[in-house]
Amino acid sequence: MIHTQENYDPRRIGGKAEALARLARITEDIPAWFVLDHEGASADETAQALAAFSAGTLFAVRSSAADEDGDRHSFAGQFATYLNVPRGEVRARVEDVRASARTERAEIYRREHGLPPQAQMAVLVQRMVQADCAGVAFGANPVTGDAGECVVSAVAGLGDALVDGSSDADTYHVRASEVIGEGGVLTQAQCLEVASLCRRAGRFFGRAQDIEWAYEEGRLFLLQSRPITSLRLYTGREGIVNIWDNSNIAESYNGVTTPLTFSFIRMAYEHVYREMCRVLGVSERVIAAGDFIFSHMLGLHDGQVYYNLLSWYKLVAILPGYKTNAAFMEQMMGVKENLPPRVRALLPQPSNASIWSAARKLFRHYRRLDASTADFLRLLTATVRRDDLSLLSTAALAAYYRDLESRLLKNWTAPVVNDFFAMIFYGLLKNTLTAFCGAEGDSLANALLRHSGDIISAEPARRVREMARLACRDDALVDLLLTGGVVRIGRELPEDLRGLFASYLDTFGDRCINELKLESATLSDDPLTLYRAVGNFARKLQAGQTAAAETVDEAAILRRAGWKRPLLVWLLRNARRTVRNRENLRFERTRVFGAVRSVFREIGARLASFGALDQRDDVFYLEYGEVLAYIEGTATTRDLRGLAALRRQEYAAYDGGAPDRFETYDCAALSARHPPETAGGDSAVPEDDGLLRGLGCCPGIVRGRARVVTDPAHAVIQPGEILVAQRTDPGWIMLFPIAAGVLVEYGSLLSHAAIVLREMGIPAVVSVPRLLARVPDGALVELDGEKGLVTLLEE
Numbered sequence: 001m002i003h004t005q006e007n008y009d010p011r012r013i014g015g016k017a018e019a020l021a022r023l024a025r026i027t028e029d030i031p032a033w034f035v036l037d038h039e040g041a042s043a044d045e046t047a048q049a050l051a052a053f054s055a056g057t058l059f060a061v062r063s064s065a066a067d068e069d070g071d072r073h074s075f076a077g078q079f080a081t082y083l084n085v086p087r088g089e090v091r092a093r094v095e096d097v098r099a100s101a102r103t104e105r106a107e108i109y110r111r112e113h114g115l116p117p118q119a120q121m122a123v124l125v126q127r128m129v130q131a132d133c134a135g136v137a138f139g140a141n142p143v144t145g146d147a148g149e150c151v152v153s154a155v156a157g158l159g160d161a162l163v164d165g166s167s168d169a170d171t172y173h174v175r176a177s178e179v180i181g182e183g184g185v186l187t188q189a190q191c192l193e194v195a196s197l198c199r200r201a202g203r204f205f206g207r208a209q210d211i212e213w214a215y216e217e218g219r220l221f222l223l224q225s226r227p228i229t230s231l232r233l234y235t236g237r238e239g240i241v242n243i244w245d246n247s248n249i250a251e252s253y254n255g256v257t258t259p260l261t262f263s264f265i266r267m268a269y270e271h272v273y274r275e276m277c278r279v280l281g282v283s284e285r286v287i288a289a290g291d292f293i294f295s296h297m298l299g300l301h302d303g304q305v306y307y308n309l310l311s312w313y314k315l316v317a318i319l320p321g322y323k324t325n326a327a328f329m330e331q332m333m334g335v336k337e338n339l340p341p342r343v344r345a346l347l348p349q350p351s352n353a354s355i356w357s358a359a360r361k362l363f364r365h366y367r368r369l370d371a372s373t374a375d376f377l378r379l380l381t382a383t384v385r386r387d388d389l390s391l392l393s394t395a396a397l398a399a400y401y402r403d404l405e406s407r408l409l410k411n412w413t414a415p416v417v418n419d420f421f422a423m424i425f426y427g428l429l430k431n432t433l434t435a436f437c438g439a440e441g442d443s444l445a446n447a448l449l450r451h452s453g454d455i456i457s458a459e460p461a462r463r464v465r466e467m468a469r470l471a472c473r474d475d476a477l478v479d480l481l482l483t484g485g486v487v488r489i490g491r492e493l494p495e496d497l498r499g500l501f502a503s504y505l506d507t508f509g510d511r512c513i514n515e516l517k518l519e520s521a522t523l524s525d526d527p528l529t530l531y532r533a534v535g536n537f538a539r540k541l542q543a544g545q546t547a548a549a550e551t552v553d554e555a556a557i558l559r560r561a562g563w564k565r566p567l568l569v570w571l572l573r574n575a576r577r578t579v580r581n582r583e584n585l586r587f588e589r590t591r592v593f594g595a596v597r598s599v600f601r602e603i604g605a606r607l608a609s610f611g612a613l614d615q616r617d618d619v620f621y622l623e624y625g626e627v628l629a630y631i632e633g634t635a636t637t638r639d640l641r642g643l644a645a646l647r648r649q650e651y652a653a654y655d656g657g658a659p660d661r662f663e664t665y666d667c668a669a670l671s672a673r674h675p676p677e678t679a680g681g682d683s684a685v686p687e688d689d690g691l692l693r694g695l696g697c698c699p700g701i702v703r704g705r706a707r708v709v710t711d712p713a714h715a716v717i718q719p720g721e722i723l724v725a726q727r728t729d730p731g732w733i734m735l736f737p738i739a740a741g742v743l744v745e746y747g748s749l750l751s752h753a754a755i756v757l758r759e760m761g762i763p764a765v766v767s768v769p770r771l772l773a774r775v776p777d778g779a780l781v782e783l784d785g786e787k788g789l790v791t792l793l794e795e
Contacts, residue, residue, distance in 0.1 A: 002049050003035040012037040014064030014122035019205075019225050026204050027197070029221050031127040035064060036094055038120035043091065049125070050087055058128040059085045060223075061093040065101060066120045069226035078106045079121075083160060084128055094123045129221050131214035133185050134159030135169060137198040138228055139208035145234035145670065147208060150174040150195040154185040159212055159223075193220055201225045232670075239666030241343060243676060244299055244306035247660050247746055251727050251753075252516045255656040256303035259647055260600060261518045263623035265305070268409050269297045273315060276416045279365060281320050281358040290318055290348075299668065303654040314347055320358040322350045365417045373581055376414035380588055383407045384595045389602045397606075398631045401599045401624075408592055415585045422578035426749070429575045432568055436561050443786040444557055446697050446749065448572055449758055455580050456587045457730060457752065458759040460508050461737045464530075467500050468537035468737075478542070481535030486528050504530065510594030513712050513731035518597045519620040520731075529713050533734035540719040540738055583755050590730065603627060607640065618644040621651065692768050692775070694743075696788035697754035700763030702741040703793070708777040709735070722781055726772050728753040736762055741783045743790060745771035765790055 003013050010018050013035040020030055034049045041049075053059075063079035080100035082093040100106065101121040110117060135154035140147040153169040170183025174195040179188045186194070194213055197220060201209040208231065212224040246253075253265070274294050277287050287294075293314045299306045316322060365372070383404060389397065430445040437444055471477050477497075480489055493501065509524035523530055561568040604619030612630070613619060619627060621644040629635040637643060664671035707721040712732050717723060723739035725732070727746045733756055736742060740763075747753055747766035757764040763785035771790075775781060780793040 001037050001039055002041050002045050003037060004049070005030075005033060008035065009037075012120075012122065014066055014120075014124070015069035016062065016064040016224060016226070017122060017124045018064075019069060020124075020222075023201060023204065023222065023225060026200055027222060029197075029219065031060075031129050031221055031223065033124055033126040035122050035124050037122045038066075046091055046094075050090060053087075053127060057087065058130075059087070059090055060124075060126045060128050061085050061090060061097055062124045062126065063097050063100065064122040064124040066122070067115065069224070070229075075106075075109065078109050081160075083158060090125060094125070097121070097123045126223070129214045129216045129223065131158050131216055132218075133157065134212070134214035134223075135185075135194075137194050137211050137213060139198045139202040139210075140228060140231060141173070141236075142210075142228055142230050144236040145231055145672075146236050146238065147234075148175055150198055152186070152191055152194050152198075154183070154194075156185055159214060190215065190220075197222060233672040234666050234670050235672040237663075237665050237674065241310065241346070242299065242664050242668055243309040243343070243661075244301060244664065245309050245661045246304060246306045248748070249298075249305055249307050250660075251729055251747060251751055252514075253305040254514060254727050254729070256651060256654045257300070257305050257517055258303075258519045258620040258651065259623050260620045260627075261516075262298070262300045262305060263625060264518065264596065265516070266295075266298050267405075267624070270294045271410045272412045272416060273297060275410075275412055276420070277315075277318070279361070279413060279417055279420070281361045282318055286318050290314065293318075301668075301673075302656075302658040303651050304656060304658045310343065310346065313344075317347045317350050362417075362420075366421065369418065369421065369578075369581075372414045373418060373585070376411075376585075377588065379411070380408060380591065384591055389598055390605075392602075394603060394606045394631055397599055397603050398628050401596065401628070404592065404595055404599075415582075415589070418578055418581045418585060421574070422582045425571060425575040425578050429568075429571045432561075432564075432571055433557075436564070436568070437557070443696055443699060443788075445575075446754075446758060447699050447786070448554060448557065449576060449579055449755075454584075455755065455759045456584045457733065457756045460504070460511065460733050461756070461760050463500065463504050464533055464537055464734055464737055467497060467504075467534045468541055470494075470497055470500070471534055472538040472541040475542075478535055478538045481531045481538065484531070486526065486531070489528075489531050501527070501530070510590050510597070511730055511733075514729060515590055515731050516593055516729070518593065518600060519617065520597075522594070522597070530734060532716075533738065536717060536738045543719045579755060583752065586730070586752065600624070600627065603631070612640050613644055614641060618648065621647040690792040692771065692790040692792075694765040694768035694771075694788045694790065695747075695749055695754075696764075696785050697749055697766050698758045698760075698762060698764045699786035700741070700761075701782065701784050701786075702763050703780070703782040704740045706743070706775050706777060706779045706781050707739070708772065708775070722783060724771065724775055724777075730756075736760060741785065743768055743771060743775070743781075743783060745769070 001012070003009060003017070005021060005024060008017075008021055010021065013021065014037075017033070017035045020033060024030060032053065034052075036046065061082040063075075063081065065075060065079065068075045068079070078100075080097050082096065085093050098121050107117065109115075133154055133156050135152065136159065137153070138151045141149045141151050150173075152172040152174060154172070155169050170181065170185045172179055172181035172183070172186065172191045174180075174191055177192065179191045181191075197213065198209060198211050201211055201222070205225070205227070208228045209225045210228045211222060211226075214221050214223055253261070274287055277290075278284075293311050296308050296311050297315075299308050385400065389400075392400065426445070426449075429448075433444045433448075471481060477494070480492060484492070490498075505524050505527060510522050512520050512522045512525075513529075514520040515522070558565050558568060600619050601616060604613060604616040607613040607619065607630075608616045618641075622640060626635065626640070626643070630638070630640055659673060661676050662673040663676055664673065702722065704720045704722045705718075706724045707715070707717050708724045709715040709717070710726070712725075712728075712735055715735060717735060717738045719738075720740050722741045722743060723735060724743045725745070728742075728744055730752050732753070736757060737760065742753070742757055742762055742764040744753055744764070744766040745768055749766070751766065754764070754766050763783060765783050765785055765788050768790060775790070775792065782791045782793055783789070784791075
């Protein structure tokens with residue numbers, strides 16, 4: 001059947017011809033054409049169509065397969081094209097084009113792209129443009145992905161020499177009215193005309209186009225238009241820049257994190273840091289102007305959570321006193337890297353507010369530190385429910401979550417204030433000890449902080465020890481804890497131990513590996529990790545391989561301060577108090593996250609019961625706002641089941657292997673991931689001399705085999721081994737008492753692991769660069785928890 005530009009069926013003329021037919025709405029500069037669809041046409045029908053063209057006209061005979069020039073597959077160069085075809089040879093060339101759909105080359109293309117073996121082939125017959133010059137144009141740069149740049153390639157004569165690579169082309173880059181590139185084929189005005197036509201086609205189709213064009217006697221013709229199918233990533237370094245880093249936040253959100261957790265913590269970070277700015281005296285006008293900063297503290301890439309470092313720098317810049325204390329304040333906020341000048345130029349104007357205005361407000365907070373912490377704990381206890389959530393209606397569950405958010409997450413002042421003072425007093429203590437005692441200052445500060453007392457995070461380890469001491473008297477019981485299943489252990493536990501385990505789970509049941517991820521199974525869900533930890537520690541006690549923690553002569557250190565001893569005592573008392581409160585308030589944060597987890601798991605169960613989700617845990621693949629909107633009647637989709645299934649499939653492909661730090665430009669999701677640009681250039685990787693350096697966080701020298709642990713839930717550590725990990729979180733605490741020492745690649749002296757290990761007296765070093773790359777499992781190592789040294793020993 002013959003189709004013409006005036007009378008055609010879009011379902012039968014193929015992709016290339018359909019594009020030309022539609023483009024007739026915006027331009028008349030398309031050579032006349034007709035199409036023979038896949039059913040073909042008789043000789044008379046073909047002759048009648050050719051008769052519409054003047055005598056002597058030559059033709060271009062081209063493929064127009066059903067799936068050619070589509071959104072995802074162009075089939076560029078896969079099918080035959082014939083140019084300058086005389087009228088009498090058109091039918092023969094039509095058959096040749098159809099035959100090209102069955103070539104081995106075309107079949108391989110289909111297989112590699114997962115397409116069906118053969119599609120219907122229509123054939124486009126078009127008046128041959130006798131081109132003075134011709135070429136192609138891309139509505140976006142196909143190499144860099146820059147949507148603001150049109151790339152035009154041109155050759156003299158027909159464009160087939162450009163397409164088949166037999167002739168070098170002049171290439172022009174067109175941005176707005178600017179043309180970059182030299183050559184004698186096109187004038188600047190012609191470059192702009194071609195680029196304009198390409199962009200018009202892109203606006204018409206709603207996506208950037210790859211067009212073929214030709215000039216004939218000064219008139220520009222559009223020969224073909226199809227989507228650019230090769231655009232994948234924007235590789236330029238132009239436009240809005242974001243710097244992503246997960247080296248610190250991965251302690252809490254390691255590996256892939258689900259949409260429910262990310263959407264929740266993104267909201268929480270926004271509220272917490274708004275509150276921090278208020279505490280530090282930032283005006284409401286400045287806070288409102290920085291709305292974008294607070295809502296973009298975090299990012300998610302391949303399912304992994306990152307800090308948006310540029311937002312952190314912008315946040316620090318609006319704090320009072322930044323203008324005169326920039327370096328100190330950036331260090332205090334954990335912002336370590338020097339920004340390159342071009343990125344630092346993107347920061348807002350520094351705050352003119354004096355640091356003394358913030359100091360006066362902070363002093364008032366300092367005086368009420370203990371009282372405000374107690375008030376917060378009372379509020380938390382009154383807000384977090386202990387009753388059975390399954391008795392609440394679905395709407396009541398949503399209302400309970402709203403209550404948690406408004407009463408706690410938006411009133412996080414006490415933890416924010418205490419965290420701030422913990423950083424201040426720890427820094428002042430360390431600097432003061434360094435002034436009095438020289439290079440020993442860091443290690444002495446860590447040693448003195450070991451006796452902060454009443455740290456709730458050390459309580460799990462103490463209870464594990466207590467249960468292990470009871471269990472170690474019975475070899476059969478230890479074997480049961482190390483090898484039995486949950487049901488069997490629960491059934492055969494002695495009464496005294498059963499009560500201790502129940503008490504532990506009642507208090508710490510929300511603590512688990514990755515406890516701040518809402519999707520994580522808790523100890524209450526599966527206490528096997530707890531049973532194994534007690535069994536392993538009991539075996540260690542049986543082997544007599546526990547060691548007394550090293551002690552520090554606090555009085556001797558204080559005497560070295562001389563007449564400044566009262567200052568040092570005051571700093572030490574406040575550092576201990578705020579570090580202790582910091583860790584205890586983090587435990588309360590775990591309770592809040594546990595309550596939120598319980599709410600959404602119960603909502604997930606309701607939605608699964610009604611068929612709105614396939615299973616309860618699919619709720620973790622929805623954003624928290626989507627779940628609440630579904631309940632409250634403001635949802636923009638009712639197909640939560642399909643949405644969750646789509647995201648589950650996407651997240652299943654993530655392997656947690658995204659880089660620790662990178663930069664993106666323009667559209668973050670479409671940008672290539674560039675290595676970070678720093679002010680000081682790339683630092684050289686130190687030679688592997690067998691000595692590694694990190695931050696010593698608990699004194700003591702131990703020697704043993706390295707046990708590299710990547711999955712703490714199933715880790716087995718033998719007595720005398722040194723635990724080696726990339727990152728840790730509070731859920732790892734049950735492994736610490738078993739280990740002779742601990743090495744961690746990431747972390748800081750105020751990280752959870754460092755605080756708990758100090759309190760437990762276990763020699764440890766954190767923040768050891770390339771630790772896992774340099775220390776293999778089973779290697780013999782020695783760690784010095786005071787000097788922060790790790791030595792690889794010869795066998």
